Amino acid sequence: MxxxxxxxxxxxxxxxxxxxxxxxxxxxxxxxxxxxxxxxxxxxxxxxxxxxxxxxQPSLPLVTSGDRSTEERRIDALDHRTGERRPVEQTTGGTGGAEDNLQVLASCDGLLILLANGGLQICNPATRQRAPLTLLHGASCISALYPHGPSGSYRVLCCFKRAEDGHAVYHVHTVGSGELRRVGEPPAPWASGDMARAMPAIASFYPPVLADGRIYWEPVRLPGGNGKGNNMLVFDTMAESFQHLLSPVDGGASLELFEMSNGALGLYDNHGGTADLWVLQDHKSWTWSLNNRIKFPADVLSVMPVLDPEGDVLVLSLRGESSFECQHLQHISGGNGSLLARYEWNYSLNLWRHRFKESLVCHDFFSMGGNAGRVDEKPLFDGLSTVALVRDDNSEPH
Structure with missing residues (x-):
């Protein structure tokens, strides 16, 4: 006691x-x-x-910021409840510029897949461990990192371009092994050469979402689909096969997918200053239900759903003529649309779709030899300090 x-x-x-x-x-x-x-x-x-x-632990969105004079780039986990930025990773630039030196490609259970100074690696910022992913260096796109329940392993879904025609070919890599196994080809148009070329950019801005054992991509417009943008690609992580799903609305770029706190797939449809929250209720029948509608302030630039039981959201807005002047991050209640908190900063800060949830759980692949490579336990937090955003006095305390 x-x-x-x-x-x-x-x-x-x-x-x-x-x-x-x-x-x-x-x-x-x-x-x-x-x-x-x-x-x-x-x-x-x-x-x-x-x-x-x-x-x-809370599931927190990741933010990146950079110093243009030194090309230093850093990634933090943003605690939207307090405005605190928790340091995750940092790099000091190079000849390719800060934008090319540090990127988050996938996240799951406290693990991140990073592209850092030209190399792919998996890391756990909480335990300060990392290991290279050498087998994936030729991939055109890292789609997702996910746990495989039956085996207890973590796997990476990645896309390679077929040499003869540039079509997308998907493989699964079990982290810590020499296994790189091809899985079934996705339906059209996701296997086309055009999609294979566009997928890295799409994944950067709208990464696939892991929810209830499936990976979901943002809706796209299919050829001959009467112009509707509600066709979604789904990858079942248990069967390791692709499926089709129709979103409940035709929203195109206005749709945001996210995993809800109960593990279900949520979808925000942003239109005309409001957002409808849809929830995928049943995977067998692909049934959706409309749960809520939220109205946003007029100066909103983008919406970031927050993993919260009430479906709260983060919205990004600005004051001034440039995003480099004064940005606002507003935490809005998913229940009644009220403003819970607002933070501001006078430098550029990018809000990512990837999330980070601290974990001290041990993973064998950080200590394996062979194909897992040497583990670099260089402290990820060295030289970093926690930075808190400034709360706007006009907002109510959370």
């Missing part, structure tokens, strides 16, 4: 671990290892506790 100050009755240790320590961020949690030997052992090696801790 843990003793309390003032002679109060001690707390049961299970309560301390299950209800208190699981809510801490990774860094303060690891400091608690100094309490005693049993705590150190449990906090670093108990798989059930580490998984419970990961599940309690």
């Amino acid at each position: 843990s003793k309390l100050a003032g002679g109060a009755p001690p707390l049961p240790e299970d309560l301390v671990f299950c209800e208190i320590l699981t809510r801490l961020q990774a860094k303060p949690l690891l400091r608690c290892r100094a309490v005693c030997r049993s705590w150190r052992r449990r906090l670093t090696s108990d798989a059930k506790f580490l998984l419970a801790h990961h599940r309690r």
Whole structure:
């Protein structure tokens, strides 16, 4: 049991671990290892506790910022509840420019696939571990990182261009192995050469979303489809096969996919200053339901759905004539559309569709040899400091 100050009755240790320590961020949690030997052992090696801790962590959107004079580029996880930016990764530029030196290609369960200084790697910022993904260097696009339930492994869905005609050929790579296995070809037009060439740019701005064991791509307009942009590509991670799905609305670029807090697929349809929230209710019949409608302020530039039980959203707006003057990040309630908090900054900050959820869960592929390569445990947080956005006094505290 843990003793309390003032002679109060001690707390049961299970309560301390299950209800208190699981809510801490990774860094303060690891400091608690100094309490005693049993705590150190449990906090670093108990798989059930580490998984419970990961599940309690918030799923945060990633933001990038860069210094044009030094070409330094950094990635942070943005805590939309407080405005805090939690450092994730940093690079110091090169001949290709800051934009080419650090990119997030996929994220899942606290793991990130990064393109850093020309090389692909998988890393866990919370444990400061990384390993190269050498087998994927020839891929034209990294589509998604996902857990494979039956095997307990993590796999990467990636796209290669067929040499003879440039068509998209999809493969699955099991992280930490020498396996690079071809999977079924997606239906038209996703296998076409035009889509294969466009996919890297599409994935950069609108990465596929993993929800309920499936990977979903943004809707596109199919040839001969009467101009409607509601055709979605789906990859079933269990069967490892592709499927078709129709979105409930024809929204084109105005649609935003995201995973809801209960694991279901959500879709925001942004139109005329409002957004309709649709939820995929049933995978077998592909049934959607309209859950809510939110009205946004007039100066909104883009919408970023937030993983929240109420379906809250982040919206990006600006004051001034340029996005380099003064940007606002507004946290709006999905329940009634009210403003929960607003933060501002006077430099360029890009809000990504990828998310980060801290995890101290151990993975064998960070310590394997052979095809997994050498593990580089260089601290990802070195030289970084936490930066908090400035709360606008006109907003209500969250």
